[in-house]
Amino acid sequence: MKNITKKILGAVCISVIMTGCTDLSYENFSQINSENFPVSESDLEASAIGVYNTLANSLVMQWLNNAGWTYSELPTDELNTGWGGTWQQLERFQWTANSMQPSTCYYNYQKGITKATRIIDDFQKSSVDEAKKQKYIAELRVLRVLYANYLYDMVGAVPIVTDADIANDVYKKWTPTRPSKDEYVQFMVDELLDSYQSLDVKQTSESIGRVSRGMALTLLMKIYLNDKQWQNAANTAKQIMDLGVYSLMPSYKSVFSIDNEGTSNTERIFSIQRIMSDQRFAWNYLSAVLPAVPLYRCSGGNQLSIAGGLKMPWAFYDKYESQDTRLETIVRYYIDKDGNEVDFREVKDSKATGAAPMKYTEDPDQAGQMSGNDFIVYRYADVLLSRAEALNELNGPTQEAIDLINQVRTRSHATPISLENFTKESLREFLCDERGRELYCEGHRRTDLIRFGKFIEKAKEAGYTVQDYMKLFPIPQSAINENPNLTQNPGY
Numbered sequence: 189m190k191n192i193t194k195k196i197l198g199a200v201c202i203s204v205i206m207t208g209c210t211d212l213s214y215e216n217f218s219q220i221n222s223e224n225f226p227v228s229e230s231d232l233e234a235s236a237i238g239v240y241n242t243l244a245n246s247l248v249m250q251w252l253n254n255a256g257w258t259y260s261e262l263p264t265d266e267l268n269t270g271w272g273g274t275w276q277q278l279e280r281f282q283w284t285a286n287s288m289q290p291s292t293c294y295y296n297y298q299k300g301i302t303k304a305t306r307i308i309d310d311f312q313k314s315s316v317d318e319a320k321k322q323k324y325i326a327e328l329r330v331l332r333v334l335y336a337n338y339l340y341d342m343v344g345a346v347p348i349v350t351d352a353d354i355a356n357d358v359y360k361k362w363t364p365t366r367p368s369k370d371e372y373v374q375f376m377v378d379e380l381l382d383s384y385q386s387l388d389v390k391q392t393s394e395s396i397g398r399v400s401r402g403m404a405l406t407l408l409m410k411i412y413l414n415d416k417q418w419q420n421a422a423n424t425a426k427q428i429m430d431l432g433v434y435s436l437m438p439s440y441k442s443v444f445s446i447d448n449e450g451t452s453n454t455e456r457i458f459s460i461q462r463i464m465s466d467q468r469f470a471w472n473y474l475s476a477v478l479p480a481v482p483l484y485r486c487s488g489g490n491q492l493s494i495a496g497g498l499k500m501p502w503a504f505y506d507k508y509e510s511q512d513t514r515l516e517t518i519v520r521y522y523i524d525k526d527g528n529e530v531d532f533r534e535v536k537d538s539k540a541t542g543a544a545p546m547k548y549t550e551d552p553d554q555a556g557q558m559s560g561n562d563f564i565v566y567r568y569a570d571v572l573l574s575r576a577e578a579l580n581e582l583n584g585p586t587q588e589a590i591d592l593i594n595q596v597r598t599r600s601h602a603t604p605i606s607l608e609n610f611t612k613e614s615l616r617e618f619l620c621d622e623r624g625r626e627l628y629c630e631g632h633r634r635t636d637l638i639r640f641g642k643f644i645e646k647a648k649e650a651g652y653t654v655q656d657y658m659k660l661f662p663i664p665q666s667a668i669n670e671n672p673n674l675t676q677n678p679g680y
Contacts (some may be wrong), residue, residue, distance in 0.1 A: 192240075192523035194270045197645050201593050202232075202423035212593065214417040217474055219340070227245065227319070229314075229316050230440055232307070232310055232311055232314060232316065232524075233324075233391065235310060236307055236324060236327065236328060238303060238307075238473065239300060239303045239304050239307060239331050240327060240331070240397070240398075240460075240461075242296065242299055242300040242303055243300060243331070243334070243335070243460060244336070244460050244461075244563075245296060246293065246296040246297060246300060246335070246434075246564070247338075247460065247563065247565070247587070247631065248509075251381075255293070256293050256296075256297075256338060256342075257563075257631050258271045258275075258289070259278055259289060259290070259293060259342070259631055259634065259636045259661070260633060260635065261631065261633055261634070262275065263278055263279060263281060263634060263638055263643075263647065264275070264277045264299075264633040264634050264643070264646065265501065265504050265624070265637075265646045265649075265650070266500065266501075266504055266624060266629060266633045267279070267498055267499065267500065267501070267629070267630060268499050268501050268541065268542060269497055269498055269499070269540050270497040270499070270540035271497040271498075271540075274287070274288055274289045275497070277289070280584065280652050281647060281652050281653070281654045281658055282376050282399075283661060284662065284665060284680070285662035285663065285665040285668070285676065285680050286664075287662075288382070288664050290343075290661040290662060290664065291336075291663075291664035293342060293665065294339065294342065294661075294663065294664050294667065295664070296344060297335045297336075297338050297339040297342070298339065298348065298349070300331070300332070300334075300335035301332050301335045301336055301348045301349055301350075301671045302331070302355050302530060304328045304331050304332035304335070304347045304354060305350055305351070305355040306352065306355045306356055307328055307334065307357070308325055308328045308329065308332075308352070308655055309352035309356065311324050311325050311328070313316040316493070316561060317492050318580050323386050323387065323548055325383075325387075326383040326384070326387050326399075326404075327383075327387065327398065327399045329379050329380075329382070329501050330379070330380060330383050330384070330387070330399045330403065330404045330407065331381045331399060331557075332379070333376045333379045333380055334351070334407055336348055336375075336376055337376060337407065337410070337411060338374075339374070340372055340373075341414070341635055341662050341664075342660070343660055343661050343663050343677060344366075344369070344660050344677060345364055345367050345368060345369050345371070345372035345373075346367075346501050346663060346674070347362075347364040347365075347366060347367065347674065349380055350375075357566070362671075363670070363671045363672060363673045363674075364673060364674075365673045365674075365675075366674065366675060369398075373411065373415050376411055377408065377411060377412075379410070379463045380404050380405075380407060380408040383404060384401050384404035384405055384408070385401070387399060387400055387401040387403075387404055388399045388400050388401060389402070389431055390431060390433050391451065393450055393451055396449075396450055396451065396461065397459060397460070397562070397648055399458070399461075400457070400458070401431065402428055402431055402433060402434060402457050402458075403458040405424055405427055405428045405431075405567060406457050406458065406566045406570070406571060407566070408424050408573055409424040409425050409426050409428065409489065409571065410566075410574070411504075412424055412578075413574050413577065413578065413639065414635060414638075414639055416581070416639070418578045418581040418582045419578070419582060421574060421575075421577075421578040421580065422575055422578035422579055425571050425572075425574050425578065426575065428457075428571050429571065429572075434454060434455065434457060434566060434568040434571070435454045435455065435568065436454075436455055436569060436572075436595060436596070436599050437453065437454060437455045437599075438599075438602075439513065439599070440513050440514045440599060440600045441513065441517045441549075443456070443564070443567065443569075444456050444517070444547055444549060444551045445548075446548070446549050446550070446561055446570040447549075449561075449562045449597075454568070455569065456564055456566075456567050456568075457565075457566040457567055457568060458564075458565045458566040458593060459562045459563060459564045460562060460563040460565060461562050469504070475541075487592075497540055498540065498544070498545070499541060499542035499543060500519065500542045500543045500545050500628075501541065501542040501546075502520070502541065502542050502543070503541060504542070504624065505519070505533075507621055507624065507625055508512065508602075509602055509603060510623055511602070512600050512602045512625070513600045513601050514600045514602075514625055514626065514628070517547065518545045518547045518628055518629075519533060519543040519544070519545055519546075520546060542550045545628070545629060547628065547629060548561050550560075563577070564630060565630075565631070567630075568617035569596050569627070570627060570632070572592045572593075572595055572596055572625075573592070573596060573619065573622065573623055573626065573627075575589075575592055576588075576589040576590075576592040576593050576619065577589075577616075577619050577622060577623075579592075579615070580612060580615050580616060580619065581612075584611070584612035584615075585607055585610045585611065585612060586607075587607055589615070590605060590606070590607045590610075593605060593618075593619070593622060596622070596626055597622070600626075602625075616640065619640075620636065620637070620640040620642055623636050624636070638659050642660070643659055644656055644659065655679060657677065657679030657680070658679070660677050661677075662676060662680035663676055664678060
């Protein structure tokens with residue numbers, strides 16, 4: 189562990205943030221001590237899986253209006269909503285330090301970090317085979333960085349628990365100050381560089397959904413990209429490409445087909461595995477992977493019932509060419525419960541305007557609101573577009589950058605672009621739009637718009653009153669109250 193971690197250590201309020209609908213699978217941390225740590229490999233494995241489960245809750249399962257996926261999409265040009273409450277707060281930039289959604293995400297991410305830190309310590313103390321131990325530890329370190337990066341993207345650099353003594357003692361009182369941006373970023377980079385080579389390059393059917401070398405490198409690439417370390421981002425993207433295990437799927441639709449959730453999906457780098465078993469969560473998860481739509485009937489005859497309210501604004505709809513198959517994948521025709529053909533461009537809602545998106549294919553083997561769709565976090569098309577962006581920022585338009593973009597576009601029958609038609613500035617503008625078209629509602633748009641300098645501009649175009657400080661969310665007031673040395677983000 190680098191010395192930098194000592195500056196990032198902090199106490200986390202290990203508490204349950206109630207949404208009013210369900211709990212967050214509260215763990216009794218007070219029962220954890222040095223005498224009841226898991227000792228067998230199977231126990232440790234089960235504990236490690238718990239870190240993944242927290243990720244599912246954080247991004248897509250925690251009642252969707254309080255999930256990370258939602259704050260990544262609703263305040264952007266990709267979505268609008270007809271729902272009120274938290275949904276409306278996010279869309280209209282009306283959140284505060286006491287708002288439920290930022291607080292829920294903040295504590296979920298901190299919970300994931302704390303879990304990972306505890307279990308890393310468990311593995312270090314165990315007698316598990318050394319090679320297996322190092323692989324598990326590498327996996328958990330990468331997951332911890334994933335949570336830390338989501339947290340950083342949301343509220344900036346804040347104290348996180350990377351010390352096992354603190355993570356294992358819920359009663360220990362810490363009042364750390366916030367680390368600097370550079371310290372925080374360097375911590376994440378060092379953790380990934382120290383870990384990725386211990387991970388498997390190629391996933392098997394048994395390891396789908398777990399951290400791989402490609403996933404760790406993709407996370408590193410995105411950290412570099414958002415920190416505008418262009419050369420490092422370009423180099424890391426090339427490393428991923430050179431692994432030789434990823435390629436674009438034949439069609440855009442096939443990427444999101446439930447039939448391609450195993451090793452056959454060569455484009456998927458990391459995804460959240462989820463088989464629905466709890467009716468309380470089904471609606472929320474389904475709404476995340478299949479943004480909310482009216483009643484329709486699956487191909488297997490089972491009926492899924494989802495309320496309307498999330499729409500692709502017409503201005504964003506018009507960014508696609510008519511022949512672009514990405515659009516027809518996202519906005520499709522369905523047969524409703526009465527046997528009528530529904531054109532999702534024509535689905536009406538009293539408040540939201542636009543087309544009703546449904547990006548992932550239905551799960552015909554599940555009934556009612558139950559769905560087994562996996563949620564893609566990282567995929568290869570993002571890597572190609574990221575390298576193109578980094579190359580453009582380094583050197584302006586190059587044929588390599590154009591070719592990378594065209595790999596993505598021609599797959600969807602969009603018109604290929606030509607080098608002679610772009611300057612550095614115009615290609616940057618094009619890439620901002622292209623990432624939106626390709627990665628629609630995959631949880632990247634807010635971060636992308638901030639990096640391209642478009643986040644506040646797009647919000648003002650939509651008619652909202654926004655300030656530059658709203659590129660970050662506030663730290664929950666409850667966290668500020670617990671630690672007087674934890675300063676609030678400016679503006680809040």
